Amino acid sequence: MNMRNLSVFAGVMMLLAFPAQAQDQLDPSLLDLPAVEAEFEDPESEGPLRGSVFADSWQDLGIAIPAFATNADVPTPANAQGTRALGLEISRIVHNNLRNNGLFRPVGPDALPRPDYPQITDPAWPVWQGRSAEMLVHGYVRARDDGRLTVGCYLYDVALRNELVREGWVVRPDEWRRAAHKCSDLVYSRLSGESPFFDSRIAYIAETGPKDARIKRLAIMDSDGANHRFITSGRSTALTPRYSPDYSQIAYLSYEDGNPRIYIYDIETRRQTLVTESTNPTFAPRWSPDGRFILYSMAIGGNTDIYRVPVAGGRSIRLTDTPGIDVGGSFSPDGSKIVFESDRSGSQQIYVMDADGQNQRRISFFGGRAGTPEWSPRGDQIAFTRIAGDFNIAVMTPQGRNMRVLTKAWHDEAPTWAPNGRIIQFFRTARGGGETSIWQVDLTGENERRLRTPVGASDPAWGPVLP
Amino acid sequence: MKNIVVALTLTSALALSACQKKAPEVIPQAPQNVAPAPTPTPTPTPVSRVAQPGSQAHFSAEMSGADTIFFDTDKFDIDSEDAAALRRQAQYMLTYATSRATVEGHADERGTRDYNLALGERRANAAKNYLVSLGVAESRLRTVSYGEERPASMGSNEAAWAQNRRAVTVMME
Numbered sequence: 306m307n308m309r310n311l312s313v314f315a316g317v318m319m320l321l322a323f324p325a326q327a328q329d330q331l332d333p334s335l336l337d338l339p340a341v342e343a344e345f346e347d348p349e350s351e352g353p354l355r356g357s358v359f360a361d362s363w364q365d366l367g368i369a370i371p372a373f374a375t376n377a378d379v380p381t382p383a384n385a386q387g388t389r390a391l392g393l394e395i396s397r398i399v400h401n402n403l404r405n406n407g408l409f410r411p412v413g414p415d416a417l418p419r420p421d422y423p424q425i426t427d428p429a430w431p432v433w434q435g436r437s438a439e440m441l442v443h444g445y446v447r448a449r450d451d452g453r454l455t456v457g458c459y460l461y462d463v464a465l466r467n468e469l470v471r472e473g474w475v476v477r478p479d480e481w482r483r484a485a486h487k488c489s490d491l492v493y494s495r496l497s498g499e500s501p502f503f504d505s506r507i508a509y510i511a512e513t514g515p516k517d518a519r520i521k522r523l524a525i526m527d528s529d530g531a532n533h534r535f536i537t538s539g540r541s542t543a544l545t546p547r548y549s550p551d552y553s554q555i556a557y558l559s560y561e562d563g564n565p566r567i568y569i570y571d572i573e574t575r576r577q578t579l580v581t582e583s584t585n586p587t588f589a590p591r592w593s594p595d596g597r598f599i600l601y602s603m604a605i606g607g608n609t610d611i612y613r614v615p616v617a618g619g620r621s622i623r624l625t626d627t628p629g630i631d632v633g634g635s636f637s638p639d640g641s642k643i644v645f646e647s648d649r650s651g652s653q654q655i656y657v658m659d660a661d662g663q664n665q666r667r668i669s670f671f672g673g674r675a676g677t678p679e680w681s682p683r684g685d686q687i688a689f690t691r692i693a694g695d696f697n698i699a700v701m702t703p704q705g706r707n708m709r710v711l712t713k714a715w716h717d718e719a720p721t722w723a724p725n726g727r728i729i730q731f732f733r734t735a736r737g738g739g740e741t742s743i744w745q746v747d748l749t750g751e752n753e754r755r756l757r758t759p760v761g762a763s764d765p766a767w768g769p770v771l772p
Numbered sequence: 773m774k775n776i777v778v779a780l781t782l783t784s785a786l787a788l789s790a791c792q793k794k795a796p797e798v799i800p801q802a803p804q805n806v807a808p809a810p811t812p813t814p815t816p817t818p819v820s821r822v823a824q825p826g827s828q829a830h831f832s833a834e835m836s837g838a839d840t841i842f843f844d845t846d847k848f849d850i851d852s853e854d855a856a857a858l859r860r861q862a863q864y865m866l867t868y869a870t871s872r873a874t875v876e877g878h879a880d881e882r883g884t885r886d887y888n889l890a891l892g893e894r895r896a897n898a899a900k901n902y903l904v905s906l907g908v909a910e911s912r913l914r915t916v917s918y919g920e921e922r923p924a925s926m927g928s929n930e931a932a933w934a935q936n937r938r939a940v941t942v943m944m945e
Contacts, residue, residue, distance in 0.1 A: 516926045542921055564916055589886040607897025609890035630890040653887055676884040690884050718884055736928040
């Protein structure tokens with residue numbers, strides 16, 4: 306998918322008028338319920354509430370997500386079996402999204418009765434109350450005359466029998482998954498009070514082959530692993546990608562000419578340019594939040610420093626000048642500061658400086674080494690790799706306080722933030738064979754899970770919510 | 773040929789892995805009083821007889837392991853053992869005066885990726901600078917860092933990591 310396509314996405318359209326007639330009589334088949342699931346029958350039996358930064362009771366809410374309905378089951382390029390089957394697929398994605406972030410325990414469409422189209426705006430309350438559902442997600446798919454699809458999404462409070470929020474989106478058939486992510490974001494945001502994040506993408510490095518002949522390819526995927534696409538062939542090693550904030554470009558390292566160099570790859574034109582014309586090796590690319598600058602690290606005579614260059618072209622500015630290794634860097638959300646790593650003190654530690662390189666000061670003082678800092682999009686936390694025996698993902702405040710280690714494995718590295726600053730992805734390397742995989746963890750460290758990728762995966766870079 | 777290089781590397785690494793090195797404060801200066809490299813009298817081996825002088829095959833056979841030097845964790849200083857190996861490399865390059873070489877810097881897997889790239893660059897440059905100090909023209913040497921991307925030893929243990937923290941000199945052909 307390219308940027309031109311994205312602009313076709315019609316954005317958010319509030320559906321003020323729903324075309325279905327009100328239906329007072331419930332479909333009798335819905336009242337004839339199959340056996341309810343145990344987890345829905347008795348939410349208390351699932352053990353204690355897991356600790357969370359969102360330490361509220363809504364985490365254990367029973368959320369029912371039945372299949373989305375359709376006004377008429379018609380063919381669509383989005384699903385070989387038509388809009389009715391597409392409605393089921395969309396609800397499955399919403400269910401998977403909400404389940405996989407670990408904060409909800411939703412029940413999905415495959416365990417629930419299927420509402421009719423008119424019931425989307427007029428839920429069969431007794432059915433859902435009978436299932437102990439506290440929240441109900443409804444939705445529909447409607448094929449439009451122009452070939453696009455309208456997807457509606459509704460969140461209801463079952464106990465109060467009222468609607469909490471609704472939105473609708475018009476999407477091209479090949480972008481139908483985005484509607485599912487938008488609906489997931491709507492529900493997540495309404496229930497948690499947090500900003501959305503599902504409708505976003507991830508760039509990463511796909512790894513295949515044995516440790517001594519590893520093939521590393523640049524690849525991209527949706528936040529849930531769908532729409533996977535390889536960008537490079539694997540002929541030359543690719544490393545450390547970063548999406549531009551508008552998703553039009555990816556900065557990454559390639560050994561294409563035999564040397565490690567940063568290239569800016571344009572997703573639409575599939576062409577790439579060097580970040581800077583230099584014979585020196587360049588690595589560790591990072592975008593500024595406004596997409597106008599790239600930070601990169603360059604080694605001259607073995608000494609690595611951090612530079613900033615305008616994406617549109619122009620002179621590079623050197624930001625660090627110590628004899629140590631100064632590398633990486635991540636802008637604060639307002640673009641005024643940069644957090645980076647340096648071994649000027651004798652070991653890898655984390656430092657903060659102004660965006661022009663002034664006022665460099667160390668912020669990590671808790672023993673061990675610390676590298677790969679990434680500033681949260683919310684600005685309140687810095688995620689990094691803590692090296693103290695094992696390599697683990699940790700967070701601290703931008704002042705270097707309240708350090709908390711979130712993971713426990715042998716080698717976790719390279720955190721990247723969800724657009725809402727509430728979830729961190731990273732990659733894990735297995736001892737011995739060196740197999741890599743992408744994982745994500747929330748800020749409690751409690752909810753950790755592996756992302757499904759077609760092959761081994763490292764160097765994840767989570768982009769912002771899609772425009 | 774690559775297999776031979778790896779095998780030689782492993783042998784010498786095993787001998788070195790127990791040695792503890794001290795951290796320098798800054799990039800070590802090239803030694804000031806280095807005797808000019810004597811013109812070597814090549815002692816042909818079966819391999820070097822078939823390999824073209826100045827080729828990687830010839831160089832690797834002549835060095836028998838001295839094409840690689842090893843480093844401690846996060847370090848890049850040249851100790852006496854490294855210096856001896858680099859002297860042999862320099863002698864070779866002074867003997868075969870048209871030869872050109874790439875010094876490859878490597879790191880072990882127990883580092884973060886970007887830092888390892890920078891570290892490999894540091895190690896390659898430490899070796900290169902030493903060769904230059906011995907009289908090899910800088911224009912004949914190139915460096916490249918592979919970070920942790922090209923391990924020589926596949927294990928996840930101290931012995932393997934010690935073999936992977938290295939700078940390898942490879943003839944350009």
